[in-house]
Amino acid sequence: MEQFQQLDYVMLILLVSIILSVILSWFSLRIAPDVGLMDIPGSADHKNHTSSVPLTGGVVLIDTMIVMMLITGLWKTPDVWAILVAGLTIGVFGLLDDFIHLSPTKKLIGQLVGSVILIYLGVQVNIFDSPEFFYRTESTLDMWLNLGFTVLWLVTLTNAFNFIDSSDGLAVGLSGLSAAFFLVISLTTGQTTLIFFCAILLGICIGLYFFNSHPASLFLGDSGAQTLGFLMAAIAIIYNPNTGIQSSTWFVPILIFYVPLFDLMLVVISRLRRNKRIHKASRDHTYHRLADRGIPIHHSVLIMHGVSLIMSMVGYLCLNLPILFANIVFCLALSLGVAAFLELDKDYP
Numbered sequence: 409m410e411q412f413q414q415l416d417y418v419m420l421i422l423l424v425s426i427i428l429s430v431i432l433s434w435f436s437l438r439i440a441p442d443v444g445l446m447d448i449p450g451s452a453d454h455k456n457h458t459s460s461v462p463l464t465g466g467v468v469l470i471d472t473m474i475v476m477m478l479i480t481g482l483w484k485t486p487d488v489w490a491i492l493v494a495g496l497t498i499g500v501f502g503l504l505d506d507f508i509h510l511s512p513t514k515k516l517i518g519q520l521v522g523s524v525i526l527i528y529l530g531v532q533v534n535i536f537d538s539p540e541f542f543y544r545t546e547s548t549l550d551m552w553l554n555l556g557f558t559v560l561w562l563v564t565l566t567n568a569f570n571f572i573d574s575s576d577g578l579a580v581g582l583s584g585l586s587a588a589f590f591l592v593i594s595l596t597t598g599q600t601t602l603i604f605f606c607a608i609l610l611g612i613c614i615g616l617y618f619f620n621s622h623p624a625s626l627f628l629g630d631s632g633a634q635t636l637g638f639l640m641a642a643i644a645i646i647y648n649p650n651t652g653i654q655s656s657t658w659f660v661p662i663l664i665f666y667v668p669l670f671d672l673m674l675v676v677i678s679r680l681r682r683n684k685r686i687h688k689a690s691r692d693h694t695y696h697r698l699a700d701r702g703i704p705i706h707h708s709v710l711i712m713h714g715v716s717l718i719m720s721m722v723g724y725l726c727l728n729l730p731i732l733f734a735n736i737v738f739c740l741a742l743s744l745g746v747a748a749f750l751e752l753d754k755d756y757p
Contacts, residue, residue, distance in 0.1 A: 414600065418591070418607045421480060425611020429472045433619045433626055436464035445506060447627050461624060463506045465580070465616055466631025470499045472615070476608045485601045490529030491642045498522040498566065498638045502631030512687040515630075516563070522638060523562040531645055532558040535658050561661075562641045568668035569637025571675055573628050575695050577621035578709045579668075580628060582716055583636040584613030586664055589720045590643050597650045602643065609639060622706040640665065649727050659738045663723030667716040670694065670745050678753050697752045 440446055440462030447461045473492070477483040483492055501518025504510055510518070526532070536557070537550040545553075573579035591606035613636075619626035628636070644661035662669065671694045679686050698708035722741065726734040 414603070415595075418603060421476070421604055421607040422611045422614075424479070425472060425476055425608050426615045428475060429468055429612045429615025430618060432468045432471055433464070433615060436468055437462050437619070437626060440464050445629075447629070461627050463627050463629035463631075465620060465626055465628035466499055466502055466506065466633075466635055468616060468626075469612055469628075469632050469635055470496065472612050473608060476611075480604060480608070482601065482604055482608075486529070487531055487646050488601060488605055490526055490531045491605075491639060491646075493529060494522045494526035494531075494642070495635055495639050497525055499631050499635040502629065502634040505630040515634075519563045519566050519634070519638075520559065522566075523559045526562065526642060527555060527558055531642060533561060533645055558645070561645070562638060564672070565641035565644075565665060565668070566634050566637040568665065568672040569640070570630060570633040572668045572671045572693065573633035574689065574693060575705055575709055576624040577617055577706075578695065578712065579633050579636065580613050580616045580620050581709065581713050582665075582668055583640060584610055584617060585713060585716050585720065586640050587613060587643075589664060589717075589724075590647060593649070593724055594647065597648060599646075599648065602647060606643065609643075622709070637668070657727055657734075659735075660723040660726060663726070663738070663741060664716075664720045666719035666741065666745070667694075667712050670748070671712075673745075674749055674752060677749070678756065681753075692756070694752065697756065 441460070445463050445467075447463050449459060473495075477488070477492060482488045498518065501510070501515065501522070504518075505515060533554050536545075536553040569579050569583065572582070587606045587610040591603055591610060594602040594606060616626070616628070616632075620628060641661075644664065647661075649657050649660070674694055674697075675690075675692060676686055678692055679688075679690070684690065694712065695705050695708040698711065699705045703711070719741065722737065726737055729737065
């Protein structure tokens with residue numbers, strides 16, 4: 409009976425988050441031109457929209473999240489408080505970038521600051537000192553490996569979602585799928601706080617998707633895409649599976665975020681091979697390359713959403729597999745990514 413009552417509360421949180429994000433999105437569309445928070449056509453080579461579009465997705469995300477945290481009282485939970493404070497830091501730097509276009513170095517500094525705040529407030533990866541993990545030095549090096557991998561994970565996923573946010577509905581859709589997946593698997597582990605947090609984020613993503621899907625009337629902006637990526641990375645850190653052991657569960661978050669991580673690797677490696685600047689936006693993402701093969705971009709977005717859902721399910725199934733089989737499945741998933749990379753990068757200018 410208690411589980412059903414909890415599910416009722418989750419549905420209520422989800423519904424309120426959707427309604428609030430829709431209302432705030434509607435208001436933001438009217439306020440954005442007055443404050444100058446607009447994406448101007450032709451402001452970058454990769455942009456092909458024909459009219460100015462509000463860059464208010466990040467503002468809606470942050471405002472809705474704050475209101476819902478206050479209503480539910482989740483902000484009192486140490487882990488959620490840490491993620492909220494660090495996430496707001498990422499959002500502020502992203503908002504500055506939307507207004508005045510920060511340099512790549514300043515963007516990275518903002519991401520590092522957010523990561524350090526999250527670690528300082530007690531949220532970090534703890535796999536290298538786990539007795540279940542296949543690699544341990546049993547020295548202080550384990551602590552530094554945990555800290556280093558935490559920063560690497562947070563910065564990488566933050567940038568992965570920021571990179572992939574160049575097509576209508578893609579980043580917010582992937583975020584919504586990830587939030588929904590973590591919500592479902594958290595129900596099986598009984599992590600009540602994480603369940604409610606994911607319900608809030610899922611509701612926000614659903615609300616934003618109404619305005620960000622093709623043709624978009626609202627863009628996430630750096631403040632939205634980076635914050636979503638950071639929040640998803642932090643959720644993956646605090647999620648604690650109650651099945652399997654560390655040696656067969658460490659890669660599950662990588663499979664959940666398979667699509668944005670693949671797109672990031674595709675773009676970075678491709679640009680390095682062609683002596684292009686990594687941070688300079690270009691039409692060389694996964695969905696662009698699928699479009700070059702005759703698949704409309706809005707269809708390629710749905711394909712990438714489908715792949716993300718499948719890989720998330722594969723990751724969850726690995727929780728219940730023996731160590732050897734789980735890691736074999738992970739290696740097969742990586743091999744699939746390598747094959748897809750070689751195919752998509754083949755003969756690309």
